[in-house]
Amino acid sequence: MTRTVRARTLEPPALEPIVLPRRSRTDDGGMKILITGAGGQIGTDLLPLLVARGDTVTVFDLSARPASCPSEVEWVRGDITYAAEVNTVVARARPHRILHLAAILSAAGEGVPHRAYRVNMDGTHNVLEAARLFEVEQVFFTSTIAAFGPGLAQPVGDDVPLRPTTMYGITKVAGELLGEYYERAFGIDFRGVRFPGLINAGIPGGGTSDYALFMYVDGMRKGRYESFCRPDSRIPFMYMPDAIRAMLELMDAPKEELRRSIYNIAAIHPTAQEIANAVKARLPEAQLTFVSDPRRQAILDSWPDALDDSNARRDWGWKHEYDLDAMSDDLIAKLRQLVGAPA
Numbered sequence: 001m002t003r004t005v006r007a008r009t010l011e012p013p014a015l016e017p018i019v020l021p022r023r024s025r026t027d028d029g030g031m032k033i034l035i036t037g038a039g040g041q042i043g044t045d046l047l048p049l050l051v052a053r054g055d056t057v058t059v060f061d062l063s064a065r066p067a068s069c070p071s072e073v074e075w076v077r078g079d080i081t082y083a084a085e086v087n088t089v090v091a092r093a094r095p096h097r098i099l100h101l102a103a104i105l106s107a108a109g110e111g112v113p114h115r116a117y118r119v120n121m122d123g124t125h126n127v128l129e130a131a132r133l134f135e136v137e138q139v140f141f142t143s144t145i146a147a148f149g150p151g152l153a154q155p156v157g158d159d160v161p162l163r164p165t166t167m168y169g170i171t172k173v174a175g176e177l178l179g180e181y182y183e184r185a186f187g188i189d190f191r192g193v194r195f196p197g198l199i200n201a202g203i204p205g206g207g208t209s210d211y212a213l214f215m216y217v218d219g220m221r222k223g224r225y226e227s228f229c230r231p232d233s234r235i236p237f238m239y240m241p242d243a244i245r246a247m248l249e250l251m252d253a254p255k256e257e258l259r260r261s262i263y264n265i266a267a268i269h270p271t272a273q274e275i276a277n278a279v280k281a282r283l284p285e286a287q288l289t290f291v292s293d294p295r296r297q298a299i300l301d302s303w304p305d306a307l308d309d310s311n312a313r314r315d316w317g318w319k320h321e322y323d324l325d326a327m328s329d330d331l332i333a334k335l336r337q338l339v340g341a342p343a
């Protein structure tokens with residue numbers, strides 16, 4: 001007996017014409033912003049600032065609404081890898097801007113590379129497609145130093161060969177290029193930054209730069225931390241208040257002054273030992289040791305020591321405020337409040 005197998009079409013079903021509901025500015029002139037992945041390290045600190053400046057914020061995240069989320073924020077649970085879910089939330093929220101944070105980060109991504117590919121590649125594509133379909137004005141992308149590979153002259157500028165060695169880095173390079181394509185082909189205002197490793201008074205989300213924050217957090221909570229890298233490991237870092245200010249400044253920068261879409265931004269680039277020294281100067285009892293983990297060490301060694309961010313400084317006036325000492329003082333004070341430790 002012969003069986004007939006119907007060929008599957010690769011074409012998506014034709015879409016009905018979409019009638020878009022009207023979109024208006026909020027009463028006080030703020031923006032409507034949809035943030036994907038705002039349940040993480042960056043989003044947690046960013047949400048209160050967006051609400052404070054009068055933006056109407058909708059979050060789209062796989063995780064449940066955390067207690068820290070301001071009551072003004074609408075929280076929609078969903079999976080960025082499903083286009084229908086992304087389209088639904090964008091159609092309902094009708095944002096002027098999408099700030100696309102949802103991703104699986106470097107160290108976590110190396111554990112689940114297929115998932116990292118789906119979330120970071122399909123997720124970014126779904127966001128850009130929804131932006132095209134529902135006439136979103138701007139998509140803001142958070143790229144990373146992991147977009148770079150080894151062997152580059154230091155400090156590393158914007159326009160160097162991008163040869164990342166991690167799944168995370170590969171998906172971020174692709175996201176940068178995809179966004180630039182959507183800008184050229186469909187007129188979406190696509191812009192973003194390449195962040196260094198970020199440090200804040202929170203829980204990091206599985207990046208390879210996490211050792212820096214854990215020196216402060218576990219140095220205080222447990223009195224000890226064993227970093228998974230060599231003491232001479234050096235990558236760029238930034239304190240979260242600077243990172244968030246960078247996003248807000250670039251989001252609001254006049255388009256005609258931007259000569260590119262993705263910008264390196266830089267602040268500090270201490271070795272792991274220099275970070276340990278800054279922690280010890282403030283928490284003398286903390287025992288900070290180093291045992292290099294070959295997998296994560298290889299990722300760190302493939303990243304830049306330092307970034308050249310002169311394009312960001314020239315085009316939209318980017319300037320960091322926190323050096324290692326200022327960051328350490330502020331962070332230790334915040335962590336003491338969080339864990340209830342005496343000053």
Ligand SMILES: NC(=O)c1ccc[n+]([C@@H]2O[C@H](COP(=O)([O-])OP(=O)(O)OC[C@H]3O[C@@H](n4cnc5c(N)ncnc54)[C@H](O)[C@@H]3O)[C@@H](O)[C@H]2O)c1
Binds near residue numbers: 042043104105209
């Ligand atoms: N934190 C850093 O040091 C750093 C450095 C460079 C770039 N970045 C970039 O900034 C962005 C935010 O980073 P972060 O540190 O806040 O990340 P995080 O890991 O702390 O948070 C990521 C968020 O994405 C959500 N998410 C994951 N998979 C999802 C899915 N399938 N659908 C919907 N939501 C999903 C998670 O629930 C989480 O809330 C990421 O794109 C990251 O690549 C971060």
